[in-house]
Amino acid sequence: MPLPTSALDFGIFNDRRYPLPEVSAMTETINVNINGTTYSHDVEPRLLLIHYLREVVGLTGPHIGCETSLCGACTVELSGKAVKSCAVFAIQCDGAKILTIEGMAANGKLHKIQEAFWNEHGLQCGFCTPGMIMTTKQILDRNPNPSDQEIRHGLEGNLCRCTGYQHIVNAVKAAAKAAGA
Amino acid sequence: MIPQQFEYSAPKTLDEALGLLAEGARPLAGGMSLIPMMKLRLSNPEHLVDLGRIKDLSYIREQGTVIHIGATTTHHDVESSPLLRGKCPLLAETASHIGDVQVRNMGTIGGSVAHADPAADYPAALQALEAKIVLKGAKSERTVSAADFFVDTFTTALESGEIVREVIVPVDGSGTGTSYQKVLQPASGFAIVGIAVRVRKQGDKVAMARIGVTGLSNRAFRATAAEKALEGRSGSPAEIQAVAALVGQGVDANSDLHASADYRLHLASVYAAKALAVALGRIA
Amino acid sequence: MATTTITKTEKLVGKRIRRREDPRLITGTATYVDDIKMPxxxxxxxxxxxxxxxxxxxIDISKAKALKGVHAVFVGxxxxxxxxVPCGASLPGLRVPHHNVLAIDRVYLVGHPVAVVVATDRYIARDGVELIEVDYEVENAVADPEKALAPGAHAVHPQWPDNVAFTFHQEGGDVTKAFAEADVIVKQRIVSQRLIPNSMETRGVVADWHAADRTxxxxxxxxxxxxxxSLVAQILGLxxxxxxxxxPEVGGGFGAKIQTYAEEILLAWISMKLQKPVKWIESRRENFLCTIHGRGHVDFYEIAAKRDGTITGIKLKIIQDLGAYFTVLTPAIPTLSVLMMPGLYRTPSISxxxxGAFTNCTPTDAYRGAGRPEATHGIERMVDMVAAELKMDPAEIRLKNFVRNEEFPFPTATGLVYDSGDYSAPLxxxxxxxxxxxxxxxxxxARKQGRYMGIGLCxxxxxxAFGPSPATPAGGWESATVKIEPSGQVTVLTGISPHGQGEETTFAQIVGDELGVGIDDVLVVHGDTSMVPYGIGTFGSRSTAVGGTALYFALQDLKxxxxxxxxxxxxxxxxxxxxxxCTCNKSGKSIGVKGIAAAAYRAMKLPPNTGPGLVATHxxxxxxxxxxxxxxxxVTxxxxxxxxxxxxxxxxxDDCGNILNPLIVDGQVHGGVAQGIGQALWEQAVYDDNGQLVTGEFMDYTMPRAHMMPWIESGHTITPTPVNPLGVKGVGEAGTIGASPAVVNSVVDALSPLGVRHLDMPLTPEKLWKLISAGRNA
Structure with a gap:
């Protein structure tokens, strides 16, 4: 192992910085309604919806777990349907209505699905959870009383490495029950 | 990861889109295959034409003995369409096997068909349905059969500047039974093998058999030898076995980490038997 | 209802209490590394x-440097x-390759970092990477540990042509005698394939250097x-x-985030160099290639037994695929396999x-279970094979060889002392x-009907609970500080660093019971070195058993x-x-924690030899x-x-000793079992001969999904450990360790009528189909 370098090597008051060049990329304006609020932003066409939500709007609830749209951590609701926001360009969403995990609780009250994930221990590290909850919403919107098999089939597009899915399945069932009650 | 920069257009009319495509732009439909490929920089189009804003490109319409399905109709629209479930259940059933909930919400029939992934689900059904695919360019429109459309891996009859405008499938009256049976590639959810079967009986004999196969080789195809072998028979279990064994005959089968060529061929026969039995059982 | 409502007088420990950490996670408001943004x-x-x-x-970086928005490009x-990049493990004669932060003159594996582009946003940084041109002189590679050890193999590190990083020998008892006197000897080569941990959150770093005060x-x-x-500060001389x-919030680790990685050093270095905060977030592709892998064993077992099924000796040779470099624990992992090679059995003699073999692959290191899944898989497969050889029931041979209840504490042939147990009870x-x-x-x-049904035991x-410090590379203790604030609320600072295991809840349960305060009055703080006392961290199923115990003792001091x-x-x-x-036993007068806290901080009067405040550290x-x-x-x-x-x-x-929160314990078991089933049936890191990772994305690496998982019927026996006063043993890795041999034993049992006695993982359908068709045609 070579000797560790000293902090002084870096020049503590060194102001040697690279010049900051101008960044110019073609942008277009989009208007989007997210969780009930309307936003207007100039975006590069290649900006992915997930990066738009996280970096531009500041909604960091949806997560990025892969780049092949196979993990589902980035799932949000776009025009009433669950989609993987890592496989949609923000520019495609001009004029659309988007719901993210941050918009699920209303008036200071958790959504029944959130409540169910909490009660049933449907999460551990929590990274997949926003996507799981948004997909669960889609499952229950279409089928208010799903069987275990239908739940598992419905969650096919969402990976979780912590829970083994069992408590998630319980949470979806509990949410269905709570919604029916 | 992150795609390269590109120019983006979202025309409101098909003509406008076709004009841009004629200049070399690439179409973007649901983006379920294209966008991940762009993120990995395996595909780097300079100009994307989003078909999502074109009015009247998403529809499912019955017209006489056929059903027209617009290019930007999503897999979810297809799987949940009462019209298709009633009158072309094979297509609806096949759509329900594609990807996952989120992918089916965004992915479109036109995009999937044009992409021609050799492991995609739709092509098997379209072969079995003897579907027609309407291709439109700036100056032309033509209709090709599914059999002629799927040429090779990621290669179709589409010419530069053309898009899939719609897919036409037949109305299956009573007396027809169908089934799609699929072996999942466990990681990706694509088909290791997918078999779409469509059979009609007259009396106790099989009057018509159509077997579409995906995943097995470089393109989806119709197993015509197997179809012929079944027609005129009663469809007994022994006959089904014999017919199913013909599905992979002479096919240069794909081989990869998830299934060798031998195993794929074997699965094709097992799942063909399964699909045939289910389809025959569904004849009302 | 899965959870219980708590009334104040009830004990909290032992209850199915929903987690304190969940509200931020279910609302999307938790802060993971990629959620951090700085001016x-x-x-x-x-x-x-x-x-x-x-x-x-x-390397030509000129185009990248010229790109608008690029601040800097650095090379090796x-x-x-x-x-x-440091390795914390030491073994006699260990060859430690120098692991540069960025490659200098050679690359040793696919994914080896070569250059870094720093830009105003991640899109431009990625564009910059595409503009770097590297001229490589490609050499042959070796990606298989057995091939790496064969004569004439490509040398991963030219200075060590045999690709041997170390050899290690351990024995106990008299293994020669055991084998000489054996009635039956069973031999088998068993592979525990390379796996990819794949926490859902990839790694990520934000480094923020403040030159003026050198922080x-x-x-x-x-x-x-x-x-x-400790490591990065030392490496950078800070x-x-x-x-x-x-x-911050950590989205799963499974052992793959114990290490100190090149990127942690690199990002700190860049922040100093550029005097700006800088972020790097690992892509999933990078995670597959550059975060450690697990397992990677080829094991050669020999087991000696008596006619009555008594196991008398085990010989084991492990070829450990180390990869091209070491991370913090790489060479130490297979030594854990050796320690646990006797399993639960009395086996008096081992060798x-x-x-350790270098390959041109990603380093292996601790992945859920770290050495123990391999050992358990080995012994549990071997025991089944001995049973088959002796025509014994697999349950019977296990019951016969278990360490007996009266033998605890039980010294093993590998030098451990098993703490407590009733090994036959769970079986x-x-x-x-x-x-x-x-x-x-x-x-x-079923067999009469030609069906292949199997029953597998493990x-x-x-x-x-790593562990005694002499046996742990970085110290094995743990720390806790408990503060009762003037308002009476309780703050716990713990040295462990949970990331899904739920200690914000279980530790609050411990505090609630010890101090008689409500669970809502307890806050558990972790993961920030400027706030919490020095700690070792969360791994090896140690957090509650060691960190919880530190907390328990701090609470006793405070009490x-x-x-x-x-x-x-x-x-x-x-x-x-x-x-x-506090109640006076004579007058019956009492005062609560709140009142005491107020008095302790107001300090109008103090007890003898006691200072103000209510804080204890242990x-x-x-x-x-x-x-x-x-x-x-x-049953398969x-x-x-x-x-x-x-x-x-x-x-x-599972018997993990006392259970503090059954809801959390069940969750740990389920998740562990999923990873064990994943190994048994689907997961594998496959390299081709050129060292390319074929299963390098979720497209090809099969992760267990909801529809693939069975329903898990979970139960417990409880044998408290005498090692700590909480009586808890640890449960984070148990499920994974138990699952792979149980599944494989079940499938081998199913196919045993075909003469199958062993199968290597993963048990892909094609592998089994080939056996079945061969068996049918035979």
Whole structure:
């Protein structure tokens, strides 16, 4: 192992910085309604919806777990349907209505699905959870009383490495029950 | 990861889109295959034409003995369409096997068909349905059969500047039974093998058999030898076995980490038997 | 209802209490590394080698540097004084390759970092990476540990042509005699394939250097923030007290975030160089290639037994695929396999040899279970094979060889002392739940019908709660500080660094019971080196058993102080502290924690030899490891036509000692079992001969998904450990360790009529179909 370098090597008051060049990329304006609020932003066409939500709007609830749209951590609701926001360009969403995990609780009250994930221990590290909850919403919107098999089939597009899915399945069932009650 | 920069257009009319495509732009439909490929920089189009804003490109319409399905109709629209479930259940059933909930919400029939992934689900059904695919360019429109459309891996009859405008499938009256049976590639959810079967009986004999196969080789195809072998028979279990064994005959089968060529061929026969039995059982 | 409502007088420990950490996670408001944004923050993207072995002839960064928005591009030459990525394990004669932060003249694996682009946003940084041109002189690679050890193999590191990093030998008892006197000897080569941990959150780092006061803030997705602090500070020559590491919300680790990685050093270095905060977030592709892998064993077992089934000796040779470099624990992992090679059995004689082999692959290191899954898989497969050889029932041979209840503490032939156990209890319970005898009868019927039904058992033991410091590379103790604030609320600062295991809840339960306060009055703080006392971190199923115990002792210290204040305030020397109240046993007068806290901070008057305030800190060194155990029973059926395995029943009976929160323990078991089933049936890191990772994305690496998982019937037996006063052993890795042998034993049992005696994982349908068709044609 070579000797560790000293902090002084870096020049503590060194102001040697690279010049900051101008960044110019073609942008277009989009208007989007997210969780009930309307936003207007100039975006590069290649900006992915997930990066738009996280970096531009500041909604960091949806997560990025892969780049092949196979993990589902980035799932949000776009025009009433669950989609993987890592496989949609923000520019495609001009004029659309988007719901993210941050918009699920209303008036200071958790959504029944959130409540169910909490009660049933449907999460551990929590990274997949926003996507799981948004997909669960889609499952229950279409089928208010799903069987275990239908739940598992419905969650096919969402990976979780912590829970083994069992408590998630319980949470979806509990949410269905709570919604029916 | 992150795609390269590109120019983006979202025309409101098909003509406008076709004009841009004629200049070399690439179409973007649901983006379920294209966008991940762009993120990995395996595909780097300079100009994307989003078909999502074109009015009247998403529809499912019955017209006489056929059903027209617009290019930007999503897999979810297809799987949940009462019209298709009633009158072309094979297509609806096949759509329900594609990807996952989120992918089916965004992915479109036109995009999937044009992409021609050799492991995609739709092509098997379209072969079995003897579907027609309407291709439109700036100056032309033509209709090709599914059999002629799927040429090779990621290669179709589409010419530069053309898009899939719609897919036409037949109305299956009573007396027809169908089934799609699929072996999942466990990681990706694509088909290791997918078999779409469509059979009609007259009396106790099989009057018509159509077997579409995906995943097995470089393109989806119709197993015509197997179809012929079944027609005129009663469809007994022994006959089904014999017919199913013909599905992979002479096919240069794909081989990869998830299934060798031998195993794929074997699965094709097992799942063909399964699909045939289910389809025959569904004849009302 | 899965959870219980708590009334104040009830004990909290033992209850199914929903987690304190969940509200931020279910609302999307938790802060993971990628959620951190700072003014002026730059983004780094890393160019990585596409080759497994190559010389770097030249690197042209001019185009990347010229790109608008790019602040800097660095290559290996720039960072060569930044120190090397550290390895914490030491073994006699260990060859430690120098692991540069960025490659200098050669690359040793696909994914090896070659250059880094720093730009105003992640899109431009990625564009910049595409503009770097590297001229490689590609060499042959070796990606298989057995091939690496063969004569004439490509040398991963030219200075060590035999690719041997180390050899290790251990023995106990008299193994020569055991084998000489054996009635039966069974031999088998067993592979525990390479796996990819794949936490859902990839790694990520934000480094924020403040030159004026020489402080570094490093936010990183880690399981061991203090370890990162000590190592990176040393490597960069920085002052440790001015180096703050924060593990914010961490989206899973499974052992792959214990290490200190090149990117943590690199990002800190860049932030100093550019005087700006800088962020790097690992892509999933990078995670597959550049975060450690697990397992990677080829094991050669020999087991000696008597005619009556008594196991008398085990010989084991391990070839460990180390990869091209070491991370913090790489060479130490197979030594854990050796320690646990006797399993739960009394086996008096063992001999073990490890050969650590370099390959042009990603380093292996601790992945859920770290060495114990391999050992358990080996012994549990071997025991089944001995049973088959002797025509014994697999349950019977296990019951015969288990360490007996009266033998604890039990010294093993590998030098451990098993703490406590009732090893037959979980096995018997699993068999009872399953209806074992009935299942065997069903199996006879199934076989008559030509169906392949299997019943698999696994009785696992594991070593947890790392551990006594002499046996742990970075110290094995843990720390806790408990503060009762003037308002009476309680703050716990813990040295462990949970990331899904739920200690914000279980620790609050412990505090609630000890201090008699409500769970809502307790806050558990972790993961920030500037806030919490030095700690070792969360891994090896140690957090509750070691960190919880440190907390327990801190609470005892604090309770003594509380009592002193109680005596003073109640003007009595006969005071009891219980249920949150100090009560005078004579007058019956009492005062609560709140009142005592107020008095302790107001300090108008103080008890003798007592200062103001209510704070206690305790560093606890465990006297031994803990040894959880259990039994899993799996019923499978293999489809004779396709080779598909379907799990009909999965029963997991785990004994992790006392259970603080059954809801959390069940969750740990389920998740562990999923990873174990994943290994048994689907997961594998496959390299081709050129060292390319074929299963390098979720497209090809099969992760267990919801529709693939069976329902897990979970149960427990409870044997408290005497090692710590909480009686807890640890449960984080148990499920994984129990699952793979149980599933494989079940499938081997299913196919045993075809003469199958062993199968290597993963049990892909094609592998089984080939066996079945060969068997049918035979």
């Amino acid at each position: 002026g923050m730059l983004y780094a993207a890393i160019l990585r080698s596409p080759h497994a072995a190559a010389k770097i002839r030249s 030459e720039d960072t060569k004084n930044a120190g090397a 570094m803030n490093l936010y990183t997705s880690t399981q061991a923030p203090h370890l990162v602090r 002052e440790e007290n001015r180096f703050r590491v924060v593990a 073990a040899d490890i050969v 018997k319970k699993a068999m009872e739940m399953a209806g074992y005898d009935k299942l065997r009868k069903e199996q006879v019927e 009785a696992y033991g594991e070593i947890c 003594a102080t509380i009592k002193k204040f109680g005596e003073m305030l109640l003007e009595s020397d006969d005071v009891t502290f219980a249920g949150g109240q 560093f606890w060194e465990p006297p031994n490891f803990t040894f959880p155990f259990g039994a899993h029973l799996v 059926e293999v489809n004779g036509e396709t080779g598909d395995v379907s799990i009909k029943r999965y029963i997991a009976i």
